Amino acid sequence: MIDGRPDELHQQFEEVWGNPRGWRAATIVNHTRIGLLFLLTGLGFFIFGGLLAMLIRAQLALPDQTFMDADTYNQVFTMHGTVMMFLFAVPMMEGLAVYLIPKMLGARDLVFPRLSALGYWCYLFGGLILAASLFLELAPDAGWFMYTPLSSLPYSPGVNSDFWLLGITFVEISAVTAAVELVVAILRARAPGMTLQRMPLYAWYILTMAMMIVLGFPPLILGSILLELERAAGMAFFDVARGGDPILWQHLFWLFGHPEVYIIFLPAAGLVSTVLPVFARRPIVGYRWVVVAVLTTGFISFALWVHHMFTVGIPHLAQAFFSAASMLVAIPTGVQVFSWLATLWLGRPVYHVPMLWLFGFLVIFVAGGLTGVMLALVPFNWQVHDTQFVVAHLHYVLVGGMFFPLVAAVYYWLPHFSGRMPSARLGRWGFWLVFGGFNLTFLVMHWTGLLGMPRRAYTYAPGLGWDVPNLVSSIGSFIMAIGIATVLVDVLLHFRFGVRAAPNPWHADTLEWATRLPPAAYNFISLPTVDSRYPLWDQPELAKKMARGEQGLATVAHGRRETWGTDAVTGEVREIIHLPGNTWLPFAVALVLSVVCIGLLVKAYAVASFATVVAAILVLRWSWENGAHEESGIGVPVSAGDPPLHWRTHDGPGRWGMGVTLLADGALYAALLFGWFYLWTVAPQWQVPAQSPLDARGLLANALLLSAATLWLRRVLAALRRGSDKGLCGQLAAVAALGLLQSAHLLWLMYTSDLAPKGTAHDAVIAVVLGYALFHCVLAGIAIALQAWRVHYGYVDRAAPYEPIVLGQLWYYNLGVMWSAYVALVLFPSTWGGV
Amino acid sequence: MPLPSARPAAALSVQSMLPALVVPWLAACDGPQSILDPAGPAARGVTLLWWPMLIVATVVLVGVTAAWIVAMLRRPRDFSPEEAKRISRRWVVSGGILLPAASIVLLLGFGVPVGDRMLPRRGEAPLRIDVTARQWQWDVAYPGDGVVLVDELHLPAGRAVHIHVTSADVIHSFWVPRLGPKIDAVPGRTNVLRLQADEAGSLRGQCSEFCGTGHAHMVLKVHVHTEAGFSAWLTERAAAAHVGGKDPAGATPGGALPAPAAPGAARNPPRLVSGVAFLP
Known part of the structure; x- marks a missing residue:
């Protein structure tokens, strides 16, 4: 690479893609930087959560300890679980994917770089707000699962629960945004020739994980919103006396909570499937089997949530179903384990530190899986549920299934982060200390549970047989902590003393090893065309050709950030994705959102409302800087023979991004309707008013009005697709006006109705459904109004028809929301004999 | 202990x-x-x-x-x-x-x-005991006999007992590990748990759903009597309750007949019908 041309190209690319320094670093949207920030922040929260674990083990080491009182202990264990799940495991796995996926797919960046940055800042600010609560001694103390009514206002009057509900919801923005763009990047921005069947397995895992986040997180977001509305505004959802049901919270929580386990495990298994074949020196055995297993796990994981609720007193038939479904997960997991085994068996394994961690993963994770199958058996579950046995099981699954592969991955990709190779000796010490300490802690903890010690008890009396195993667990946990410190020191030292890495030092097959080490912000001078599942093994010259600029999109003289947009299935090139450059907007939006969050926390609603308006304006400004408005390189046409820029087509990544976002949105709405029907049928004291508080005819008229506006928009979009933009500005403006009129009517309907959301859960749910519809209709109206304005400015026309087509989906979605609300709120009650 | x-x-x-x-x-x-x-x-x-x-x-x-x-x-x-x-x-x-x-x-x-x-069985005539969990104690009632205890459960050996579990505030979980499975105490609901003890002796139970700062100390003392011993115990307690004497074990205000906050667990004054009751 000493050749003159690549260096010259490198300079040019650096001018367009390079990262600014100093305080302007907060404007960086590049996935490599954002991914690293995710990883570093995740590490910080991991250390924080780990220290909390040490406090827990110190408290439980001896019976009747007074090291912490009950209140402090409750805050500490709640925060340990919350931090490890929401601020470490998920962001870490997403951060690694954000870092790796574009490189593995042979792309220059993710498709929505500003969204990656927004996600990161929301994660950082939300995490800091949450962590701050502990230092204010106001940390959440109702458990990471926040069961109502313990977390409800009467039993948690302090601000502690609000910290959890608002902070976590804020952090979840980052989980969902990262998921949306990972899905779209994997489907629409792969290297030319990378068909779905040639995609690296890691991308399959991440695709599945991201789809699970898209569908799995919204129920919890909804639950958090409802609980916060109950706590702050006095509405009724989980309060039995007003027709709510605390068990609804558990359903919403575990509808998220069980997929969450696989959201953490699947990407880690993806790391195993990536790293293991490289050290086995052969492709993974049964690629198709593994893909099918991963997808199956994703599906099944949504049918398991009730196994966290076997002792709640739900019908036995349902328990049997969820018991069998929970056990079924053993099959796809078994398929993966045995294809890893077979890969090793058939390969020529070489031995490096990452392999040691993979071995630790196998032992611990399989053990955790086996106790998981035991726990899925209902009678056994009735005994050990909520004991230390479950604590042991979940740590086997999560530490074994996530932390061990993560450390293997960190060692494996260290040359990527530093350009240097890891050492062997300290790494081994670290591994054996962690492995030994972990098993000492948690193997013994199964026994503590079998001896009947419940979870979440801040202390215990002597003489119950729990003294010895608890002491052993505590000693083990400190050995484990020393091991983790050793690993951290090892990684830290390697940045200074590690041997310089050669290109592709592990002789890996995936494209991320074709970058410089460490990589430049643009990843590749030229983008590869791939004809194999293992490009760097089967196309030995590829990396050099890419570095010499002999592959696709090797020019940057136009000043645009570009990557290929390819077909979701075939991987054929369809357009050039024109990526936005660095900007303050994501940072600013996240900052303002954290003002909203803090405003709601301290009940300064005026501040929160004002900040919400500011955030909305910033987001709209963000949407303004798109397509033909992008400052850089608009005037320069694409090279001859290259496909058009994406905003000159009908189907760019934004359309897919909108679709996936609406899936998440739809999951939230579906969870809301689930809550409505659930309360109707199950709530112990469900109350239906004698007279419907809703104006049924008014609601019908409103839905018809929205239908008319949407149909009109559809005609406009159809014409635009045919290449006609006659009267576009006026028509869009008229559709927007009609939409906003409908929104105003809906608001009036709500205002004049007799809804008493503080009185009954019945009215509270109706109010939320209508509020949800109103929010979406207003948003869609404003967005189309802005499009009319953009037509006026010349940013949108038949040559740039992209944006109104993207927005069309939101309108169709809203139509679905409106009509399903009508069916659920008006037609369903009337057929059920209610009103 | x-x-x-x-x-x-x-x-x-x-x-x-x-x-x-x-x-x-x-x-x-x-x-x-x-x-x-x-x-x-x-x-x-x-x-x-x-x-x-x-x-x-x-x-x-x-x-x-x-x-x-x-x-x-x-x-x-x-x-x-x-x-x-x-x-x-x-x-x-x-x-x-x-x-x-x-x-x-x-x-x-x-x-x-x-x-x-x-599971509870059809056609069985078990002894019914009502347990209402609250922060942070167990109210144990023997419907029909007017006996109310706190943090103490008495059972006969060798006979099925149905524990009707509910909660007066947050979710708790009733669990006597050496007897069998746990069941959650959920406000607004009554769950029924079937238990049976082999022989007389003392056992220990503990709340196993996190319920706040007192969770670790929400312990239940369980005394298993012989069938005859249990009848004697219950008769004695019921008599004491009817006389209006303060229940020595129970600290419930008002002694014998509490005003339970527990929804779903209707308790009428003594109807001595073999100690079996059904859910309303």
Whole structure:
């Protein structure tokens, strides 16, 4: 690479893609930087959560300890679980994917770089707000699962629960945004020739994980919103006396909570499937089997949530179903384990530190899986549920299934982060200390549970047989902590003393090893065309050709950030994705959102409302800087023979991004309707008013009005697709006006109705459904109004028809929301004999 | 609190049949709340599931680990593509599909009947006891007899008891590990748990759903009487309650007839109809 041309190209690319320094670093949207920030922040929260674990083990080491009182202990264990799940495991796995996926797919960046940055800042600010609560001694103390009514206002009057509900919801923005763009990047921005069947397995895992986040997180977001509305505004959802049901919270929580386990495990298994074949020196055995297993796990994981609720007193038939479904997960997991085994068996394994961690993963994770199958058996579950046995099981699954592969991955990709190779000796010490300490802690903890010690008890009396195993667990946990410190020191030292890495030092097959080490912000001078599942093994010259600029999109003289947009299935090139450059907007939006969050926390609603308006304006400004408005390189046409820029087509990544976002949105709405029907049928004291508080005819008229506006928009979009933009500005403006009129009517309907959301859960749910519809209709109206304005400015026309087509989906979605609300709120009650 | 062991002979004989693998564990399996030291048929059923599950799981874990180690350490061989395909298919199908599928079938086959035997049975005339959990105590009532206790449960041995569990505030979970499964105490609902104790003695129960700062101390003392001893105890207590004397064990204000905040658990003044009641 000493050749003159690549260096010259490198300079040019650096001018367009390079990262600014100093305080302007907060404007960086590049996935490599954002991914690293995710990883570093995740590490910080991991250390924080780990220290909390040490406090827990110190408290439980001896019976009747007074090291912490009950209140402090409750805050500490709640925060340990919350931090490890929401601020470490998920962001870490997403951060690694954000870092790796574009490189593995042979792309220059993710498709929505500003969204990656927004996600990161929301994660950082939300995490800091949450962590701050502990230092204010106001940390959440109702458990990471926040069961109502313990977390409800009467039993948690302090601000502690609000910290959890608002902070976590804020952090979840980052989980969902990262998921949306990972899905779209994997489907629409792969290297030319990378068909779905040639995609690296890691991308399959991440695709599945991201789809699970898209569908799995919204129920919890909804639950958090409802609980916060109950706590702050006095509405009724989980309060039995007003027709709510605390068990609804558990359903919403575990509808998220069980997929969450696989959201953490699947990407880690993806790391195993990536790293293991490289050290086995052969492709993974049964690629198709593994893909099918991963997808199956994703599906099944949504049918398991009730196994966290076997002792709640739900019908036995349902328990049997969820018991069998929970056990079924053993099959796809078994398929993966045995294809890893077979890969090793058939390969020529070489031995490096990452392999040691993979071995630790196998032992611990399989053990955790086996106790998981035991726990899925209902009678056994009735005994050990909520004991230390479950604590042991979940740590086997999560530490074994996530932390061990993560450390293997960190060692494996260290040359990527530093350009240097890891050492062997300290790494081994670290591994054996962690492995030994972990098993000492948690193997013994199964026994503590079998001896009947419940979870979440801040202390215990002597003489119950729990003294010895608890002491052993505590000693083990400190050995484990020393091991983790050793690993951290090892990684830290390697940045200074590690041997310089050669290109592709592990002789890996995936494209991320074709970058410089460490990589430049643009990843590749030229983008590869791939004809194999293992490009760097089967196309030995590829990396050099890419570095010499002999592959696709090797020019940057136009000043645009570009990557290929390819077909979701075939991987054929369809357009050039024109990526936005660095900007303050994501940072600013996240900052303002954290003002909203803090405003709601301290009940300064005026501040929160004002900040919400500011955030909305910033987001709209963000949407303004798109397509033909992008400052850089608009005037320069694409090279001859290259496909058009994406905003000159009908189907760019934004359309897919909108679709996936609406899936998440739809999951939230579906969870809301689930809550409505659930309360109707199950709530112990469900109350239906004698007279419907809703104006049924008014609601019908409103839905018809929205239908008319949407149909009109559809005609406009159809014409635009045919290449006609006659009267576009006026028509869009008229559709927007009609939409906003409908929104105003809906608001009036709500205002004049007799809804008493503080009185009954019945009215509270109706109010939320209508509020949800109103929010979406207003948003869609404003967005189309802005499009009319953009037509006026010349940013949108038949040559740039992209944006109104993207927005069309939101309108169709809203139509679905409106009509399903009508069916659920008006037609369903009337057929059920209610009103 | 030191408790006399009430381990039944049946459990001993079952345990003595177990393979040598688990013998070292047995010495350490006793304890006032040990699941592995059952004092009733429901808990014994779970123990009988646990030991075989542990053995099978251990065999699988050792097998998988050994396969991994052998694969790492043995001298690599060359396989033709056909051979590789055959071997890999054999591994994935037998280990990944057949092994877990067979385990699941076995587990459900043996496990589901054990669970069914724990459920309340039709045609049985069990003793009903109402338990209302609250932060942080157990209110134990014997409907029909007007007896109310706090943090103390008395049962007859050898007879099925239905514990009707509800909560007056947050969610708790009723659990006497040596008798059998736990059931959550949920506000607004009444869950029924069927328990049976083998013989007279003392047991310990503890709340097992996190319920706030007092969670760790929400302990229930359980006294199992002989059938005759229980009748005598109940009669004596009921008489004391009717006289209006303050229940020595129960600190409930008003003594005999509390005003329960528990929805769903209707308690009428003494209707001495064999101690059986039904949910409203």
